[in-house]
Amino acid sequence: MTRTVCRFAFAALCLTTLAAADAGNDSLPLYYLDEIVVTATRYELALRDISATVSVVTEDDIEALNARNFADALAHVPGVYVNRTGAFGRADIDIRGIGDRGRSVMVLIDGRPVKMGLYGCTITHSLPMDNVARIEVVRGPASVLYGSDALGGVINIITKKVNEPVEGDLTVSQGSFRTGQYRLRLGGDLDRMDLYATADVRTSDGHVDNAAYDGKEFSGRIGYGIGSNVNGVLTARYFDGYKEEPLRTTDPDTAFSDVWNDYRRWAFDLTVTGKWRRDDVMIKVYRNGGEHEFSDGWHSRDHTNGFMSQWSRAFAIGNKITAGGDFRQQGGERVGLDSVPWSKYEYGLFVHDEQILFDRVIITGGLRYNIDEIAGRVFVPQFGAVAHLAAGTILKAGANKGFRSPQINELYLFPPSNNDLEPEIVWNYEVGLNQRIVPGLNIEATGFVMRGLNFIELVPNPSAPPPYVYANAGTFQFRGVEAGIIARHRDQIRAQLYYTYLDPQERTKGRPRHRTSALVTASHAAFALSVSGEYVTGYYAADSAQDPIDDYYVVNTKLAYTLPFGLQPFIAIDNITDEQYEVYANLPGTAAGLYRMPPRSFTVGVKYAFP
Numbered sequence: 001m002t003r004t005v006c007r008f009a010f011a012a013l014c015l016t017t018l019a020a021a022d023a024g025n026d027s028l029p030l031y032y033l034d035e036i037v038v039t040a041t042r043y044e045l046a047l048r049d050i051s052a053t054v055s056v057v058t059e060d061d062i063e064a065l066n067a068r069n070f071a072d073a074l075a076h077v078p079g080v081y082v083n084r085t086g087a088f089g090r091a092d093i094d095i096r097g098i099g100d101r102g103r104s105v106m107v108l109i110d111g112r113p114v115k116m117g118l119y120g121c122t123i124t125h126s127l128p129m130d131n132v133a134r135i136e137v138v139r140g141p142a143s144v145l146y147g148s149d150a151l152g153g154v155i156n157i158i159t160k161k162v163n164e165p166v167e168g169d170l171t172v173s174q175g176s177f178r179t180g181q182y183r184l185r186l187g188g189d190l191d192r193m194d195l196y197a198t199a200d201v202r203t204s205d206g207h208v209d210n211a212a213y214d215g216k217e218f219s220g221r222i223g224y225g226i227g228s229n230v231n232g233v234l235t236a237r238y239f240d241g242y243k244e245e246p247l248r249t250t251d252p253d254t255a256f257s258d259v260w261n262d263y264r265r266w267a268f269d270l271t272v273t274g275k276w277r278r279d280d281v282m283i284k285v286y287r288n289g290g291e292h293e294f295s296d297g298w299h300s301r302d303h304t305n306g307f308m309s310q311w312s313r314a315f316a317i318g319n320k321i322t323a324g325g326d327f328r329q330q331g332g333e334r335v336g337l338d339s340v341p342w343s344k345y346e347y348g349l350f351v352h353d354e355q356i357l358f359d360r361v362i363i364t365g366g367l368r369y370n371i372d373e374i375a376g377r378v379f380v381p382q383f384g385a386v387a388h389l390a391a392g393t394i395l396k397a398g399a400n401k402g403f404r405s406p407q408i409n410e411l412y413l414f415p416p417s418n419n420d421l422e423p424e425i426v427w428n429y430e431v432g433l434n435q436r437i438v439p440g441l442n443i444e445a446t447g448f449v450m451r452g453l454n455f456i457e458l459v460p461n462p463s464a465p466p467p468y469v470y471a472n473a474g475t476f477q478f479r480g481v482e483a484g485i486i487a488r489h490r491d492q493i494r495a496q497l498y499y500t501y502l503d504p505q506e507r508t509k510g511r512p513r514h515r516t517s518a519l520v521t522a523s524h525a526a527f528a529l530s531v532s533g534e535y536v537t538g539y540y541a542a543d544s545a546q547d548p549i550d551d552y553y554v555v556n557t558k559l560a561y562t563l564p565f566g567l568q569p570f571i572a573i574d575n576i577t578d579e580q581y582e583v584y585a586n587l588p589g590t591a592a593g594l595y596r597m598p599p600r601s602f603t604v605g606v607k608y609a610f611p
Helices: 002-023 059-064 408-413
Strands: 053-058 080-084 091-095 105-109 132-139 153-159 167-175 179-190 193-204 213-226 230-245 259-275 279-294 299-315 319-334 342-357 361-372 376-389 393-404 424-438 441-460 468-489 493-503 514-524 527-537 552-561 567-574 582-585 593-596 601-610
Touching (some): 091 105, 091 153, 342 408
Antiparallel strands (some): 053 132, 179 193, 230 259, 279 299, 393 424, 424 441, 567 601, 582 593
16 A cells, blocks of 8 residues: 555656646746735735745635535645544544644634534534635634634635626536535625625435435625725525434444434624725624534534624834734523523734835734633733745744633533633744745745643542543643645646644544645646545554554545536546545544545536526
């Protein structure tokens, strides 16, 4: 198997090099570092000028990957690993080894935090795949700008905005395991107003027994220009998903699974932005809500209410300052018992400053003051620097602090709860290099060290019962390297090869030490072809490098052909080599363990875009 993987990685590298060599003769080379992002600074800035480590997943990347869900779209982001039970349903995202079942990574939709009010987690399979324009991933803590939960990093899903009077598309596909997708998107730009609506249905019988899925998602957006400088946007979203969870691979053959969960999630937000010569202003109000029913009898409702605001001003001396604040109130109740509601709130103020020196050096600094109703106060600093050196060399460095406030389930919900908990803390230190080899070919590398303090864990209770209680008992130190080669030639060839090394010391459970991913896309005339792959090794189902999991590699491909009148038939093959592999899912209680991933599968479909 190792020889096969080496050949795959070598082929991807060769394609990358060939693409770059051709790009050297391109009179209009495309530099991916010129890409404008917003998540790392909360205002628009070129990727080359940001001290944080940021990855961008474009709409073209998502189409090339044949992404069935949100987690699939992150398959080739360095430093990111997904723990899952199958092709659909629950998928918990770790960034640099930190995730904690979706509670330690901040997930946003157009800057709106996405949280389950009782557990503070993100229900990943309720996140949009129907109208994604791009996904920005900040690897490493970002609590100065985003507060609690941005401990391991931030994932911001940026949705589409139409630019034509009428714009839309319809996608229909069918595949292995009776898996189907039906998606309709329609909108229009009507001078000062833009409208966009989507409907998406995904169903599957599942690749193993008791792995069926049925999900429906609807979204809408109304944007309106209030005068020449002020814009308002109202968005709404609804999701209803039923998922059956299969057995673990370690369960006995005689075992039978009847575990299922039914999620309903909804959200809306109103955002008002204003842009003047040197000043930008943003105000956002939002509400997330949901109702969850599980086969074990759990039935709950939850909500999160929030307010965000910020102001930025650019000065002529090369300085830009951003200041703002946010408020969040979480709550919920368990239905059918005593129905006692729980709630808590937190708020924070932040300031972020950027100074350009000598047209080559950018210095950034920031500070947040945060107050949690239960856990109290925390100060969060951040420092970063970017130096544009000669010959296309960019050097970056940063140091910052991240935190996560304890959530309602840890404070009140179950017998191990403890309302004396303090925030979890992470200190992050990193340095990065980006080097342009020739126009169109870049190499990049980032090294980091993260130290965790006060992590909330279950420990023996000296005053039992209960026998265990939550306490700020955990500490850790993670070290790692993320390196990649990126090549582009016009819009015809794109290639990337990434390697991630993570040393979690004794905390090895579910955290691969080595991960290599590759994605190559090529287009010619009406054809578009993509090949992607992932190789994972140094993988364990227990801490201290115990219970090793078999190395695995997965190779996928997709071919599309554009016909006249907006028709585009396509075929995709996932896991071409029919690799039998398992992924560790760190689920609560006895559900944690190894789950078998899908074998070779086929998808055939057609997309019709109009006008």
